[in-house]
Amino acid sequence: MPISVLLVDDEPLVRAGLRAILEAQPDIEVTGEAADGAAVLPLVRELRPDVVAMDVRMPLLDGIEATRAVLRAVDTPPKILVVTTFENDAYVYDALRAGADGFLLKRAAPADVVHAVRLVASGESLLFPAALRTMAAARGSARARAVLERAALTAREEDVLRLMARGLSNAEIARALTLGTETVKTHVSALLAKLGARDRTQAVIAAYESGFVVPG
Amino acid sequence: MPISVLLVDDEPLVRAGLRAILEAQPDIEVTGEAADGAAVLPLVRELRPDVVAMDVRMPLLDGIEATRAVLRAVDTPPKILVVTTFENDAYVYDALRAGADGFLLKRAAPADVVHAVRLVASGESLLFPAALRTMAAARGSARARAVLERAALTAREEDVLRLMARGLSNAEIARALTLGTETVKTHVSALLAKLGARDRTQAVIAAYESGFVVPG
């Protein structure tokens, strides 16, 4: 069974480009298109796609709200791959926070697009954003580090991530930094959102994969 | 304030050796000694040491039971560093399971002994066994890998660790391996005990630090 994909973007050109790239793959099938966020939910219900490739900035309903709507309303929701133009688009992190499974830059190479779709379809994306994996794979740890800079962690968040990556619990981090546990939780939540991680384990993986912490 | 250490070993020779090594450090102070496990709890109550260096195999009460007793009976327990002769002493894992903070080989170099004491005293040990860190630091990833072989993971446990180190939850691992979630939990528990990890985050860190998984 091929991977069925629904394309959502207000620019026909982008839709055509994605369609061309994806349809060239024998195991991927584009089953529908939408030009704005409001059309997504009905189409998802009708077509039951495996993956939705969704633009963030769109008329009527943006990608974040559309993601939220789909995840809230559908029982077995499709994987959602957020598509964006800008590398450090703040909306992307909102989308990941809303439940999206990965994100993809519009300027990405065709092979990366295909790879990202297969990744989220396999459920593997649950890891953390595919783009982060891709970046980490392309390291040049200068580039890898750029991933985290892109995530724009605050100084305090970096402190917390560093300790988290050494295996400390929230309470232990609080003791180490002489903070309240609630404060640590706040920083941890911010970290998870920025890194696109679901839990602290994924955040630690991101820290290693991006070169933020180095083994040994 | 120097780090106060209580030495527990049935062999006077070992105690003397540890004392010589540790007392040579300006920031470490040996405040007491015990020759068997039964004497540990009273001494801990009296001396309130920062660290207990404890042999596993001892008369009257072994290191595992002594560890349990101290952790159960004392409000702010000392850090417990398990000392052992054999590299793959099964009792060590029982001790870690019982709540010990790290372990140390008797044949370790003096510098490593000092390092281990400082590590557990700083609370850093909460990570996973200091020996694992030391080994990983000394990598030669052939040696690093040997750490995990020493942990003697079963084939299934390696499967689980590999997926855990990619950020999957227990339920997702179960789906990926077509297992029940309860089964996965069993394997995860075994992994944590063998690696001396407290939770899956520490297990993933151990996987990276030992070279079991490699970034990129």
Next chain:
DNA sequence: CGCCACCTCCCCCGCCCGGGGGAGAAACCC
């Protein structure tokens, strides 16, 4: 043949974790 390690699944239970809110204080920048 019996023993043992491994794999599989089940129960109960307490706790930490992470989500979703809100809120005050300080520093910064325009």
Next chain:
DNA sequence: GGGTTTCTCCCCCGGGCGGGGGAGGTGGCG
């Protein structure tokens, strides 16, 4: 001065996680 960001702490709440048991079925090894 007003707005923004950051850092700090608080509440409630559900769910995943990990500990502690038990148990059956398999295969290898002596």
